[in-house]
Amino acid sequence: MTIERPIDPARSRSVLDPYVDRYAARTAGMTASEIRALFAVASRPEVVSLAGGMPNISGLPLDVVGGAISDLVATQGPVAMQYGSGQGVPELREQITEVMALEGIQAHADDVVVTVGSQQAVDLVTRIFCDPGDVVLCEAPSYVGALGVFKSYQCDVVHIEMDGEGLVPAALRNGIRAVKAAGRTIKFLYTIPNFHNPAGVTLSAERRPEILAICREEGVLVLEDNPYGLLGFDREPMRALRADEPEGVIYLGSFSKTFAPGFRVGWALAPASVREKLVLAQESATLCPPQFSQMAVSAYLANHDWQGQIKQFRELYRERRDAMISALSDLMPVTVRWNVPDGGFYVWLTLPPGINAKAMLPRAVTARVAYVPGTAFFADGFGSSSMRLSYCYPTPERIREGVRRLAGVIEAEMELHSTFGTDTAELRLGAGVDSPGTDTL
Amino acid sequence: MTIERPIDPARSRSVLDPYVDRYAARTAGMTASEIRALFAVASRPEVVSLAGGMPNISGLPLDVVGGAISDLVATQGPVAMQYGSGQGVPELREQITEVMALEGIQAHADDVVVTVGSQQAVDLVTRIFCDPGDVVLCEAPSYVGALGVFKSYQCDVVHIEMDGEGLVPAALRNGIRAVKAAGRTIKFLYTIPNFHNPAGVTLSAERRPEILAICREEGVLVLEDNPYGLLGFDREPMRALRADEPEGVIYLGSFSKTFAPGFRVGWALAPASVREKLVLAQESATLCPPQFSQMAVSAYLANHDWQGQIKQFRELYRERRDAMISALSDLMPVTVRWNVPDGGFYVWLTLPPGINAKAMLPRAVTARVAYVPGTAFFADGFGSSSMRLSYCYPTPERIREGVRRLAGVIEAEMELHSTFGTDTAELRLGAGVDSPGTDTL
Numbered sequence: 112m113t114i115e116r117p118i119d120p121a122r123s124r125s126v127l128d129p130y131v132d133r134y135a136a137r138t139a140g141m142t143a144s145e146i147r148a149l150f151a152v153a154s155r156p157e158v159v160s161l162a163g164g165m166p167n168i169s170g171l172p173l174d175v176v177g178g179a180i181s182d183l184v185a186t187q188g189p190v191a192m193q194y195g196s197g198q199g200v201p202e203l204r205e206q207i208t209e210v211m212a213l214e215g216i217q218a219h220a221d222d223v224v225v226t227v228g229s230q231q232a233v234d235l236v237t238r239i240f241c242d243p244g245d246v247v248l249c250e251a252p253s254y255v256g257a258l259g260v261f262k263s264y265q266c267d268v269v270h271i272e273m274d275g276e277g278l279v280p281a282a283l284r285n286g287i288r289a290v291k292a293a294g295r296t297i298k299f300l301y302t303i304p305n306f307h308n309p310a311g312v313t314l315s316a317e318r319r320p321e322i323l324a325i326c327r328e329e330g331v332l333v334l335e336d337n338p339y340g341l342l343g344f345d346r347e348p349m350r351a352l353r354a355d356e357p358e359g360v361i362y363l364g365s366f367s368k369t370f371a372p373g374f375r376v377g378w379a380l381a382p383a384s385v386r387e388k389l390v391l392a393q394e395s396a397t398l399c400p401p402q403f404s405q406m407a408v409s410a411y412l413a414n415h416d417w418q419g420q421i422k423q424f425r426e427l428y429r430e431r432r433d434a435m436i437s438a439l440s441d442l443m444p445v446t447v448r449w450n451v452p453d454g455g456f457y458v459w460l461t462l463p464p465g466i467n468a469k470a471m472l473p474r475a476v477t478a479r480v481a482y483v484p485g486t487a488f489f490a491d492g493f494g495s496s497s498m499r500l501s502y503c504y505p506t507p508e509r510i511r512e513g514v515r516r517l518a519g520v521i522e523a524e525m526e527l528h529s530t531f532g533t534d535t536a537e538l539r540l541g542a543g544v545d546s547p548g549t550d551t552l
Numbered sequence: 553m554t555i556e557r558p559i560d561p562a563r564s565r566s567v568l569d570p571y572v573d574r575y576a577a578r579t580a581g582m583t584a585s586e587i588r589a590l591f592a593v594a595s596r597p598e599v600v601s602l603a604g605g606m607p608n609i610s611g612l613p614l615d616v617v618g619g620a621i622s623d624l625v626a627t628q629g630p631v632a633m634q635y636g637s638g639q640g641v642p643e644l645r646e647q648i649t650e651v652m653a654l655e656g657i658q659a660h661a662d663d664v665v666v667t668v669g670s671q672q673a674v675d676l677v678t679r680i681f682c683d684p685g686d687v688v689l690c691e692a693p694s695y696v697g698a699l700g701v702f703k704s705y706q707c708d709v710v711h712i713e714m715d716g717e718g719l720v721p722a723a724l725r726n727g728i729r730a731v732k733a734a735g736r737t738i739k740f741l742y743t744i745p746n747f748h749n750p751a752g753v754t755l756s757a758e759r760r761p762e763i764l765a766i767c768r769e770e771g772v773l774v775l776e777d778n779p780y781g782l783l784g785f786d787r788e789p790m791r792a793l794r795a796d797e798p799e800g801v802i803y804l805g806s807f808s809k810t811f812a813p814g815f816r817v818g819w820a821l822a823p824a825s826v827r828e829k830l831v832l833a834q835e836s837a838t839l840c841p842p843q844f845s846q847m848a849v850s851a852y853l854a855n856h857d858w859q860g861q862i863k864q865f866r867e868l869y870r871e872r873r874d875a876m877i878s879a880l881s882d883l884m885p886v887t888v889r890w891n892v893p894d895g896g897f898y899v900w901l902t903l904p905p906g907i908n909a910k911a912m913l914p915r916a917v918t919a920r921v922a923y924v925p926g927t928a929f930f931a932d933g934f935g936s937s938s939m940r941l942s943y944c945y946p947t948p949e950r951i952r953e954g955v956r957r958l959a960g961v962i963e964a965e966m967e968l969h970s971t972f973g974t975d976t977a978e979l980r981l982g983a984g985v986d987s988p989g990t991d992t993l
Contacts, residue, residue: 128825129799133739133773138680141832165635176633177625184618192617192812194606227668227838234837238704239579256839263679263836298574332574358570371633373843384569391582395704396675396837397668398697401845402814 136243140262159513161500162481164308164456166368167431170423172415179410187406195402197394198386199225199378203409207378210412211364214340215354218380224389225400229338229365229377233257233301235392236334236361236379237264240298246290248300248331250278252459252488252497254308257301257336261490266298268490275450277314278302280321287329299332299361304352306339306455309488309499313453316349323356338365338377341421343454344429358382366408368456369421374404428456434507435500438514444522449500456503459485461496462521465528468498471520480516577684581703600954602941603922605749605897607809608872611864613856620851628847636843638835640666640819644850648819651853652805655781656795659821665830666841670779670806670818674698674742676833677775677802677820678705681739687731689741689772691719693900693929693938695749698742698777702931707739709931716891718755719743721762728770740773740802745793747780747896750929750940754894757790764797779806779818782862784895785870799823807849809897810862815845869897875948876941879955885963890941897944900926902937903962906969909939912961921957 183191198204204220211218226232233256241247243265249258251270261268269290272282283300290297302322304314314322326333335352343349353362365377379389393400411417435458436451443449446463460482462468469484483501485494500517502510624632639645645661652659667673674697682688684706690699692711702709710731713723724741731738743763745755755763767774776793784790794803806818820830834841852858876899877892884890887904901923903909910925924942926935941958943951 129823130773130826133681134829135679135681135683135686137683138829138833141680141829141836143832168630168633171629171633173625173629176629177622180625181618181622184614184621188612188614188617189609190814192609192612192814194808194813227842230839231837238576239582240574240576242576242578245576256836259836263833332571367635372635373631373633375838375840375842375845382570385571388575388579388582391584392579392704395582395697395700396672397816398671399816401668401816401842403848404816404842404845407844 137263137265140265141259158476158479158481159505159509159516160481161502161505161510161513161517162483163504164501165504166372166424166456167427167504168371170427171371171420175415176407176411179414180407183406183410191403191406193402195399195405197399198390199223199400200402200405200409203376203405203412204378206409206412207364207380210341210369211351211353211362211380214337214348214351216351216362216380217354218357222380222383222386224379224381224386224393225405226377226379226393227397227400228367228372228375229336229363229379230256230260231375231396232363232377232379233260233334233336235389235396236299236363236381237261237266238392238396239385239388240332241266244295245298246295247298248283248286248290249490250302250307250310252309252485252494253301253490254303254336255483255487258488258490261301267295270489270491270493271300273307273310273312275312276318277304277307277312278318278322280318280325283322284325284329287325287331291329297331299334300326301334301336302352303336303338304340305337305349306342306452306457308339308455309457309483309485310459311450311452311455311457312459313349319350319352320355323352323359327356327359333360334363335360336363338363338368339455341369342425342428342456344425344432345453353380361385369424370408370411370417374408375401376404376408425454428454428503431502431505431507431510432458434510435502435514438511442511442515442518444518444525446525447521456501458500458502460498460500462498463525464496466521466524467495469495471524474524475517475520478516478520480513480520482517578704578706581706582700599917599920599922600946600950600957601922602943602946602951602954602958603924604945605942606945607813607865607897608868608945609812611868612812612861616856617848617852620855621848624847624851632844632847634843636840636846638840639831640664640841641843641846641850644817644846644853645819647850647853648805648821651782651810652792652794652803652821655778655789655792657792657803657821658795659798663821663824663827665820665822665827665834666846667818667820667834668838668841669808669813669816670777670804670820671697671701672816672837673804673818673820674701674775674777676830676837677740677804677822678702678707679833679837680826680829681773682707685736686739687736688739689724689727689731690931691743691748691751693750693926693935694742694931695744695777696924696928699929699931702742708736711930711932711934712741714748714751714753716753717759718745718748718753719759719763721759721766724763725766725770728766728772732770738772740775741767742775742777743793744777744779745781746778746790747783747893748898749780749896750898750924750926751900752891752893752896752898753900754790760791760793761796764793764800768797768800774801775804776801777804779804779809780896782810783866783869783897785866785873786894794821802826810865811849811852811858815849816842817845817849866895869895869944872943872946872948872951873899875951876943876955879952883952883956883959885959885966887966888962897942899941899943901939901941903939904966905937907962907965908936910936912965915965916958916961919957919961921954921961923958
């Protein structure tokens with residue numbers, strides 16, 4: 112005979128996760144990002160995903176890439192398949208200096224550290240600089256992947272206002288002073304000067320020296336993240352912040368958007384003393400970045416007109432940007448606002464007052480369109496009336512269809528709002544209808 | 553006219569590293585490892601390196617690998633070159649469960665997380681579990697790369713005694729109790745049960761259940777690192793600790809020694825709750841491990857007799873082990889001791905009393921032979937009378953020549969010691985002769 116015992120709440124909790132009391136304090140800050148969750152949504156063919164930031168690599172010459180890589184195996188296989196240097200393949204680091212020269216950067220390959228995508232560069236820089244409680248300054252909004260890193264290192268993010276010309280210098284100066292006045296330590300300013308993810312804006316040429324001067328005066332290191340800089344639609348690449356400030360800027364670059372993300376090859380260019388620490392951090396993290404990936408990227412750069420390929424990418428993304436902007440103009444309610452990016456992947460869209468983008472997402476997914484709610488791009492809960500729309504991946508026709516569906520969802524939400532006169536967030540979340548499963552949100 | 557000013561010491565320090573006061577506390581623990589420094593030595597052709605742990609991949613069928621990879625680009629290029637899942641490619645994770653089945657592990661692909669080499673798995677596990685000051689138990693000696701990770705997360709390593717049968721159960725129990733009695737928190741036991749790096753020993757079949765029972769009773773999680781398990785010379789793979797303890801063991805594996813390290817593909821198999829945290833940590837660290845590398849490894853496994861290849865590797869390493877052991881027997885002074893590994897890459901050698909392996913290294917390099925001093929494998933300064941010799945990479949002839957040179961150096965050191973009757977450490981370091989440049993040590 113068995114006796115039914117009352118459930119011990121402690122035990123019941125431990126059945127869910129027996130390790131719950133053992134994790135590091137930093138692990139509490141690791142939660143599933145909204146972008147991650149949306150990968151699942153984006154993969155359903157009936158949904159038009161305006162959410163993900165996957166580059167459109169359909170135009171890559173597979174024969175060239177395949178040929179370069181099989182030559183690599185045949186001629187340098189034993190080197191490509193072996194361990195390599197923690198800093199990265201020297202020849203690739205030379206080529207990286209040539210890529211950066213397009214943005215006015217004069218650098219030596221010795222100061223380049225190859226990373227597993229530029230995401231890992233953000234991780235390693237944060238690892239060597241940030242103690243728990245340190246402050247990192249970020250644009251408002253900022254890249255969700257970087258915010259996740261800062262959170263996982265228990266940093267406090269302080270957002271700095273942007274406008275149509277990028278980071279606002281006066282806001283930066285005030286922000287720095289306020290943080291210092293509170294007795295807090297600022298470790299760096301994390302900024303995406305070109306074709307910002309998610310805001311779509313670019314730091315103007317006039318403001319660049321001003322931002323650098325403020326950071327120099329205030330002793331704030333700049334972490335310049337530039338995955339999209341070569342993907343401008345209407346003009347040549349702008350001069351990088353790093354080009355005018357070699358000692359005060361750590362520059363991050365990536366081949367994920369100008370070639371392909373599947374190799375996970377990014378880099379950091381840093382002042383020599385910082386670069387030495389980054390190499391040690393890389394060795395501790397991975398021993399060395401993948402030698403095969405690096406040599407594959409290097410072979411592609413050596414054997415292909417990579418600048419011509421980037422030109423094709425610019426055309427492809429410009430066409431999609433145009434499709435999105437014209438669809439928005441044609442189809443959205445007049446109270447919805449957005450910017451017109453001149454490069455990169457993203458449009459930042461703001462809903463009329465009272466409409467909550469996060470609360471609306473389940474209804475949008477039901478209507479077979481996906482986006483990323485603005486709250487994902489703030490460390491502090493702001494952004495609920497905004498969303499990021501990406502035009503990089505779908506065809507122009509699908510983009511228009513996605514915008515049409517989204518406009519319908521917004522109109523319905525506005526109608527609901529005008530009928531009930533309340534913030535739809537509480538209403539929808541309370542009602543709990545149309546909510547997708549845990550694997551999709 | 554310019555006025556010469558006296559040097560400001562603060563400024564002079566800042567010229568060396570202007571960021572010296574800005575790094576995180578953890579960065580103080582990041583220093584160049586002895587193994588890293590030795591890469592530079594090993595690459596000079598006139599030196600016989602018995603230092604590095606580079607696998608000997610000269611036997612890999614380049615035509616098969618090249619063919620599989622160019623097929624991959626042609627047939628699945630757009631997938632292989634795109635972003636993927638943070639957890640890793642599903643098909644590869646299935647194949648990984650088949651690899652682990654050779655060691656008695658029954659696992660589901662859902663519980664596998666692909667990492668950038670198993671080094672990154674050590675990093676991610678430590679990241680999610682360890683706060684500064686937490687204790688990690690390690691064998692004495694232990695793998696230098698893992699010790700570096702634990703140091704970079706500001707953990708305290710407590711070493712547990714090994715003998716010819718591996719970790720000593722009584723020492724483990726006493727160690728755990730002593731740490732607990734001191735009020736410290738143990739986060740896990742890090743252990744390499746098979747063909748230990750650097751000690752060359754294997755945990756006996758009899759001890760395995762005993763070690764697991766102690767950890768279960770004491771509530772200590774086990775981190776089982778097993779890069780060499782399939783590389784035994786005389787018998788089938790032993791049953792993994794994880795095979796008998798699915799909930800209390802995180803198992804780490806790697807393709808670096810059974811296929812090739814240049815793809816940087818390793819993995820962690822973890823209980824579901826821990827695995828979820830590892831995926832989040834991986835996304836924060838890299839977004840996703842390299843898709844191309846993973847699919848290349850997967851294609852190799854699918855298209856090649858990988859188990860036959862491992863058999864060839866076992867023959868190759870057995871031949872080299874034999875060369876090293878017979879050279880040691882023939883050439884070393886009788887007071888030098890070593891073990892005979894039955895798999896893996898390493899011999900652990902102990903010098904007669906009074907001879908310091910670290911202090912002797914510059915003289916050895918001058919005599920054109922390199923090894924890793926034992927101190928690299930201890931977190932606490934022990935190991936000065938020992939060294940790790942690896943036989944994985946050089947030819948049998950070169951191994952014998954390297955041992956001959958090393959024996960000469962040891963004999964000279966012993967003579968010096970018997971003449972001056974003092975620990976040679978102080979003498980050599982004080983004299984500062986025969987010291988290679990900073991780029992080689």
